[in-house]
Amino acid sequence: MDPSYRPSLVHKNSSGSVALPFAGSDLVLSPSQWSRHVVGKISSWIDLDSEDEILRADSETTLKQEISWASHLSLQACLLPAPKGKSCGNYARCVNQILQNLNNMQLWLRIPLVKSEDDSMDVNSDNLIDSWEIWNSFRLLCEHHSHLSIALDILTSLPSANSLGRWFGESVRAAIINTDAFLTNARGYPCLSKRHQKLITGFFNHSVQIVISGKLVHRLPKGNTAVASNSDGNNVDGGQGHPLRPYLDYIAYLYQRMDPLPEQERFELGYRDFLQSPLQPLMDNLEAQTYETFEKDTVKYIQYQRAVCKALLDKVPEKEALTTTTVLMVVGAGRGPLVRASLQAAEETGRKLRVYAVEKNPNAVVTLHGLVKLEGWENIVTIISCDMRHWDAPEKADILVSELLGSFGDNELSPECLDGAQRFLKQDGISIPSSYTSFIQPVTASKLYNDVKSHKDVVHFETAYVVKLHNVARLAPTQPVFTFTHPNHSTDRSNDRHKKLRFEMPNDTGSAMVHGFAGYFDATLYKDIHLGIEPSTATPNMFSWFAIFFPLRTPICLHPGSSLEVHFWRCSGPTKVWYEWGVTSPTASPIHNSNGRSYWVGL
Amino acid sequence: MDPSYRPSLVHKNSSGSVALPFAGSDLVLSPSQWSRHVVGKISSWIDLDSEDEILRADSETTLKQEISWASHLSLQACLLPAPKGKSCGNYARCVNQILQNLNNMQLWLRIPLVKSEDDSMDVNSDNLIDSWEIWNSFRLLCEHHSHLSIALDILTSLPSANSLGRWFGESVRAAIINTDAFLTNARGYPCLSKRHQKLITGFFNHSVQIVISGKLVHRLPKGNTAVASNSDGNNVDGGQGHPLRPYLDYIAYLYQRMDPLPEQERFELGYRDFLQSPLQPLMDNLEAQTYETFEKDTVKYIQYQRAVCKALLDKVPEKEALTTTTVLMVVGAGRGPLVRASLQAAEETGRKLRVYAVEKNPNAVVTLHGLVKLEGWENIVTIISCDMRHWDAPEKADILVSELLGSFGDNELSPECLDGAQRFLKQDGISIPSSYTSFIQPVTASKLYNDVKSHKDVVHFETAYVVKLHNVARLAPTQPVFTFTHPNHSTDRSNDRHKKLRFEMPNDTGSAMVHGFAGYFDATLYKDIHLGIEPSTATPNMFSWFAIFFPLRTPICLHPGSSLEVHFWRCSGPTKVWYEWGVTSPTASPIHNSNGRSYWVGL
Incomplete structure (x- = not known):
């Protein structure tokens, strides 16, 4: 115009007959x-x-x-x-x-x-x-x-890293770099500062379009002077003779220099910021495809194998290796990956095992039988088609192995299941995992917030989602929420929990919006063998778990110097377990999911 | 228990068989x-x-x-x-x-x-x-x-009046006065400080139950000592011999001492805090009952009569009184109250009038005809059954009288109607009212908020309601919003408006919750004759208008020392006029009623 x-x-x-002065x-x-x-x-x-x-x-x-x-x-x-x-x-x-x-x-x-x-x-x-x-x-x-x-205008100087980080949780579509923001390298060509480079790489990772704006402000070395004289254009059009070509070339160079995505990230690309309802493996029976996917996570089973090895070595001294048979029960055996990992651990340590594979899903039991036959494990492995909470075991176990953890640790009711199975664990028996802890941190996640909001009801705001977090700003380090230890010999066996956490934002972040909380877990399988997705300690190359996301019905704006106080509760009733959560500072939010009205896990 | x-x-x-230890x-x-x-x-x-x-x-x-x-x-x-x-x-x-x-x-x-x-x-x-x-x-x-x-515990000392005022917008059901909070009067009986008395009277006005708690701490004068010895009770039961009887008697005395409610307040009792949709008198035709109610507001018509008197005296000097006939048009004559007030003004001032009564509601016109016949006004009053915006007047008016104002002044489209009628007002003609201004102030109104919320939709949060405000805390003095002046001779006749207001809360209030805005109007009928409901200047004993209430979808907590910035817009389209509103500080709210999606007034 x-x-x-x-x-x-x-x-x-005259306005009725005049055309608008568009170009x-x-x-x-x-x-x-x-x-x-x-x-x-x-x-x-x-x-x-x-x-x-x-x-x-x-x-x-x-x-x-x-x-x-x-x-x-x-x-x-x-x-x-x-x-x-x-x-x-x-x-x-x-x-x-x-x-x-x-x-x-x-x-x-x-x-x-x-x-x-x-x-x-x-x-x-x-x-x-x-x-x-x-x-x-x-x-x-x-x-x-x-x-x-948002289209961010990138200027010569940049705010702190924490301050920049906030934008990765916002809906930034374009970054407009003015030619003034470019430095000049030794050969006279435009380039960007290290911090700018890092920012641009971050934008590439988040599919933010880069726009170059402004005039040619660099005197290019000889051979390019003809181009430099024509410096009137304002935007990149990709043409060979475009005056902003040197800037564009530099941005393209930054893009090409990026490390290729690791395989796991490539696999997860399609899941980024896509909200999924958590599994209910206790109430529902998993499908074959789900087993198939999770069984491929070799890193996870290697960790289990290492844990079983250590446990076997602790249980059975070398001199008793030939005479003692350890009773190991896999509770929730699925189609058998933990049975296999346990038997491999036995072989590796030279210890003798008697294995019970307890599985409640009759469809998975079919596969288990096939596996045992195929591998010739008939004399070692007994398959029990039963819910571990109700099984009447013929003997007690030395080691109980399970993989019942969800993205938030206890959210698939591992505590309730293992409490039920503890009846048939010897007094000095070992549970693998021996403990697990959930973690949360406040995040800016405008994309997730909008996806939840699009349902236009409270229920979706009071549900936790499994999600591959990507377009997210993590505003403070994680903090532990609930811990469960197995076996649990205390007299008060309640698995209800209440935790109050206070998050302090780094001072240089500025204000930021909290759309909800990202949740993770870390599990100690046995002694120093752990497994988890808590970002600072996550097990590398493991893909079985995405994070969990607890939304807030009304996003909370955190100002510099103020802290965020949040409560998480794990509650239970006769037929279900659920979480409630609510912020109490800087302002109080509603208590989310009261009585598990919107989201719960069936017992 | x-x-x-x-x-x-x-x-x-043993817990299964033990009864709970209830009293x-x-x-x-x-x-x-x-x-x-x-x-x-x-x-x-x-x-x-x-x-x-x-x-x-x-x-x-x-x-x-x-x-x-x-x-x-x-x-x-x-x-x-x-x-x-x-x-x-x-x-x-x-x-x-x-x-x-x-x-x-x-x-x-x-x-x-x-x-x-x-x-x-x-x-x-x-x-x-x-x-x-x-x-x-x-x-x-x-x-x-x-x-x-809430049940408020009343202690010996009280916070400031502004701080106390907040509670009158909250759902206080009971006030518990400890006997320690009572003073002793000259005769040895319990009494309360002036400030306590005022507070208790406020509670009476808001139907808050008064509870007396604690022990008898006053040594009563002789004759009551027998009672004083039995000072173990905890609550009032109203019995004659109750040890807390002296306190109860004092509270009853405070109640009996209160001024009786003025008639107007008694009439409005049933409307307190009851949300009503504003009238749409332009789009809809009012019912006979509605005319009946409003015509009874004598105070209002006396003000109109005084305004017409002044205008007539200004228009027609004493010496021309017998020769000059003033053309007065009542636009929106309804069933005739303004016609009567105008004719009474003519009689009072001895000026001659020719009256046109323009009314778009054909049902009201029936009554008008009857009135004119009954009163013998046939030679003076011409009835026009027509919308004033479309009437083709046979002559121009000296004075235009109208009563088109809503609780928020312009909210029943007086500006649009009078702009339409201005065609047949002489260049030096007078409009009664000559101008009007709307006012707002932030309020705590938990009862109203809950009533709006009970509809569980956004529409009701984006609607303005007519309401007799009672269980409400007014958090800051009112400020003017939109002003309209008639006749409007400016070249830009847009009635769209935008106003940004900043409210500062008194420092001694403490934090408070803003559930929305109370709206009022004040109109200048003619020169110093005004009419309105803005609390500090309200016309006494007038009952035609309650306040208007603009809710906020999310209540905003105001902290001491922070101020509240709010925007109000008056917008219009081809078929409707609407308001939008939104808070921009201390935090931004959504813009309410965008494009009049929830609430509008039909043209």
Whole structure:
């Protein structure tokens, strides 16, 4: 649109017959070019929160006209100029009105990537400039609308790593790098600082489009001078002779330099930020395909094998190896992977085993029988088709091996199952795992929040989801929640738990939005052999578990220097176990999932 | 229940056959006595947020047992002990679980009425004791459950008036006055300080039950000593010889001393805190009953008559009184009250009038014709059955009289109607009213919030309601929002508006919850004759308008020293006018009613 156009300058009487001063008609490109290759750019002069009433009215009219034109062209997205001041209420109101009537077009709000590194904790300080705050106000006013995203303007200097980290939990669609932000390398070519490089790599990993903007500001070495003289363009079009070509080449070089994704990550690519309901293996019977997938996790079974080895060596001294037979029971044997791991451990240590494979799923028992026959284990392995909580065992076990853990440790009711199985474990018997602990940390996860919100009910906000976390900002280190130890010889056997946790955000993060909590577990299989997905100690190359996500019905904004206090409860009734959770500081949230009304695990 | 009872001390094996140690069986009172006269009192030792795990578990078990017993007895309410410390997460979780399964019983959480009068603005100060904060956390965790209310413990000293004022917007059901809080009058009898008296009177006005608790601590003058010796009772039973009788007598005296309710308040009693949808008199036709009610508001029509008098005197000098006939048009004449007021003004001032009564409701026109005939006004009054926006007037008016105002001034589309009627007003003509302004103020209104919430949809949270505000705390003085002036000779005739307001709470209030905004209007009829419901300038004894209430989807907690920034927009489309509103500070709320999706007024 003609940059000098202002609706208020158009003569009132003639307005009915005058065409809007757009640069060209829709015929200059084909419809598919418009919709595939062009992002609309809204006039940058608009200022809907100006003190000047006429400018404000002109801005609103122009914004609506341009968006309407972009819709007419079926553009996929429009770039909205950054809010001019700290106040953006009227801009947000107008954009929100537009969003209500938009079909598929995305609106990308430009936000300059600035945050003053003020150490002051004073939230009310007028000097604190953190463009994230503007974004946060804007998107709250627009109710986290899923068609409202961010285009970050990358400037010469960057905020701290913690501050940058927040954006990876937000819906950033594009990063606009001004040519001014580039340095010059020894050969005269543009390049970026190490910190910029790292940021851009992060954007690549999160499918953020990189846009180069501005003029050619680098004097290129000889041979490129002809190009340098033509420095009027504003955007990259990929053409060979484009004046911004050197910048583009550099960005392409950064992309090509990236390490290829490890196999596990490639496998998990399709699951990123995709919410799944947790399994209910106790109440439901798993399907063959599910067994098939999990049995492929060799890393996990190697850890189990190592644990059984250690346990066998502890139980049976070398000199008794030939005379003593250890009774090992696999409770929840499934199609047999732990039976195999245990027998391999026996072979490795030269210890003798008698194995009971207890499995409640009759379909898995069919496979178990086949396996035992195929491997010739008939004399060693006894298959028991029964729920471990009700089995009347013919003898007691030395070692109880199980894999009943969910992403949050106890969330698939391992404690209840193992308590039930403990009846047939000898007083000095060993449980593998011997203990497990759940962990949580607060996260920004606007994508997950919007997915939960799209169901428009409370139930989905009070459900925990299994999810491969990707578009997420982890705002504080994890903290342990519930621990269970087996066997449990205490007199009070309640598996109900209550934990109050307080998370402190790093001071240099700035404010951030907590959309919920990421949950993990770590299990001690036996002594120093552990297994888990808690990020700082996660077992490498294990793919059986994604994290768990506990959403918050209303996201909570954490300000610098304030801390987040959250309660988690594990509750139980006659037929089910459930979690409740709620934030008590800085402000109280509702208690989520009271009485397990929305989400529970059946006993 | 036996105060020494602790579930953990009961021998495990015998628990199946042991009766709970309740004071007596349900047979000591009749069912109707239990349900009408008894409020249950939960053991005061319980502490669900204790560091002591056993005490915590005992507390939860006991709380659930006692509530269950109270339900069994069909009690109307149970008194819950005040949270012991600053942390109440687990207590709230447990109460919330109970609330989910409760049918009709109310739970009254005891809250001591304390707030340190610390002037410090530091929100994070650990020394700030404000029991309202505890209540607020507790009820947020319980999601504003409508069965959770407050029993305030009144102590010897009271917080500031602003701090006390907050409680009148909360669901306070009882005020428990300890006998220690009473002073002694000159004759040796108990009495209360002036500030306590005022508070108790406020409670009477809000139907808060007064409970007297504690021992007889006053040595009564001779003649009452026999009673004083028997000072073991804990609660009032109303019996003649009750040891707390002197306190009760004093409270009864305070009640009897109160001024009787003025007639208007008595009339409005049934409407208190009852949400009504605003009228749509433009789109709908009012019913006879509605006209009947509003016509009775003599105060209003006296103001109109005074305004018309002044206008006539200004228009027609004394010497032209007999020769000049003023053309007065009543636009929206209804069943004729403004026609009558205008004619009375003409008579009072001795000026000659020609009146046009324009009314779009054909049913009201029937009554108008009857009135004109009955009063013999045929030569003076011409009845026009037409919408004023479309009427083709035979001549222009000197004075335009209308009563198109809603509780929020322009919310019944007076601006649009009068703009339409302005065509037939002379260039120097007068509009009565000549201008009107809307006002808002933030309020605590938990009852209204819960009523809106009970609909379980967004639509009701984005609707403005007409309501007689009573159980409401006004947190800051009103501020003007939109002003309209008639006639409007400006070239830009848009009636769209945008106003950003910033409310500062008095420092001594403490934190408070904003559930929404109360709205009012004030209209200048002519020169110094005004009419309105803005509290500080409200026209006395006028009953045509209640306030308007704009709810917030998520209540906003205001901390001391922070201010509330809110935006109101008046927007319009081809067929409707609507408001949007949203808070931008301390945190941003969603924009309410975007595009008038939930609430609008038809053109």
